[in-house]
Amino acid sequence: MNLARWIRAAALPILGGLLLAGGLMLTSPGTASAASNASQLAVPSEPDGNKACLECHSKNETMNRDGKEISIHVNGAEYAESVHGIISCVRCHAEAGPEHAADPNKPLNLPTGRELAVLKSQGCVKCHAGPYEESYNLSFHGVAVANGDNRAATCVDCHGVHNILPSRNTASAVSPENLAGTCGTAECHQGAPENFAKGKEHVIASEKSAPASLHLVYKFFMILILFDTMKDGPIVMFELLRRLQAGRGH
Numbered sequence: 598m599n600l601a602r603w604i605r606a607a608a609l610p611i612l613g614g615l616l617l618a619g620g621l622m623l624t625s626p627g628t629a630s631a632a633s634n635a636s637q638l639a640v641p642s643e644p645d646g647n648k649a650c651l652e653c654h655s656k657n658e659t660m661n662r663d664g665k666e667i668s669i670h671v672n673g674a675e676y677a678e679s680v681h682g683i684i685s686c687v688r689c690h691a692e693a694g695p696e697h698a699a700d701p702n703k704p705l706n707l708p709t710g711r712e713l714a715v716l717k718s719q720g721c722v723k724c725h726a727g728p729y730e731e732s733y734n735l736s737f738h739g740v741a742v743a744n745g746d747n748r749a750a751t752c753v754d755c756h757g758v759h760n761i762l763p764s765r766n767t768a769s770a771v772s773p774e775n776l777a778g779t780c781g782t783a784e785c786h787q788g789a790p791e792n793f794a795k796g797k798e799h800v801i802a803s804e805k806s807a808p809a810s811l812h813l814v815y816k817f818f819m820i821l822i823l824f825d826t827m828k829d830g831p832i833v834m835f836e837l838l839r840r841l842q843a844g845r846g847h
């Protein structure tokens with residue numbers, strides 16, 4: 598068998614193999630699992646500096662901003678039990694350095710209300726980059742906030758602030774038990790039907806964990822694209838070989 602015929606005979610299995618490999622690549626387990634995400638967070642145990650902050654902030658106090666009383670109270674026990682009990686306050690509050698503790702009444706000029714929630718939530722993804730950030734950015738909430746609509750939910754609206762717990766903990770704001778209540782507040786989706794909050798929140802269509810229909814549509818198009826790109830390779834190769842052989846014949 599000459600080279601060209603051999604390649605022609607082998608092309609189909611090769612193409613099939615490449616498609617299969619591509620398909621397998623697409624179905625390999627996604628990275629959105631909570632465990633793999635958490636294990637990527639190499640943050641040392643460092644809660645000691647927090648005592649100083651909590652000396653002042655665990656007392657029920659408020660500060661005055663633009664004529665409004667704003668709470669600066671943080672429940673120390675709740676914080677210690679939360680997922681972030683192992684990290685320093687200043688990891689999320691870089692603005693509150695040693696100068697702040699020395700002169701606490703000097704305003705830090707942070708925004709207030711919704712603007713603060715949006716600003717601070719942008720900091721969550723410094724540590725929780727990857728699938729959670731990606732899926733949020735693709736969600737209706739993420740898109741709305743990115744377009745300047747501060748009313749849509751930020752990370753802290755769903756997860757809480759200084760009391761964040763994993764969703765598998767029944768006391769978590771985003772546990773299956775509490776999710777309907779978290780979504781159904783007066784500012785958000787009051788009166789929404791009961792199964793409104795059912796299903797996964799952080800969904801990326803490319804993940805195997807995405808709803809079956811969404812994931813299938815995604816795979817169909819990815820395989821189509823893969824096929825479309827790969828079929829051109831062999832076609833070019835056949836054409837070159839044909840010309841080479843035609844050239845030899847002369």
Ligand code: HEC
Nearest residue numbers: 649650653660661686687690693698701702704705706707
């Ligand atoms: C000596 C007491 C004291 C200590 C220690 C202290 N704070 Fe404060 N903090 C205050 C007071 C009082 C305010 C309100 C300031 C005002 O009225 O503008 C405040 C305000 C804040 C604010 C809101 C600032 C703003 O302008 O919006 C943050 C955030 C904050 N503190 C975080 C921290 C962190 C984190 C630590 C530890 C690194 C810390 N604080 C240590 C007393 C303290």
Ligand code: HEC
Nearest residue numbers: 647650654669671676681685686689713714717718753758
């Ligand atoms: C995981 C990030 C994170 C950590 C860690 C954290 N905070 Fe916060 N903190 C936030 C966010 C987000 C807000 C804004 C919440 C909002 O208004 O929606 C906030 C708000 C505050 C405020 C109120 C500021 C204002 O103007 O309303 C104070 C005071 C504060 N934090 C102190 C602390 C202290 C003290 C600690 C440590 C015991 C701490 N924080 C740890 C994320 C964090």
Ligand code: HEC
Nearest residue numbers: 631635638640680688718720721723724752753756761763
């Ligand atoms: C400085 C890094 C850092 C920042 C900033 C941060 N986190 Fe975390 N987060 C952690 C660490 C460390 C854990 C604990 C991981 C573990 O349980 O192993 C954690 C855990 C979590 C968990 C539970 C994860 C799980 O698998 O159980 C959630 C939810 C979470 N964070 C949400 C947030 C939100 C919302 C913000 C922004 C307000 C935020 N984080 C900001 C470091 C951070």
Ligand code: HEC
Nearest residue numbers: 631721725729730733750751752755763764771797798799
């Ligand atoms: C609309 C509500 C909502 C918003 C907004 C939201 N989350 Fe979540 N988050 C959830 C729910 C519900 C879960 C539980 C798993 C699921 O449904 O995907 C979760 C799970 C997580 C987890 C895995 C740990 C766990 O508790 O299961 C992390 C980490 C996390 N979110 C981080 C973030 C970060 C960072 C942001 C902002 C960029 C964010 N989330 C925005 C609702 C939300």
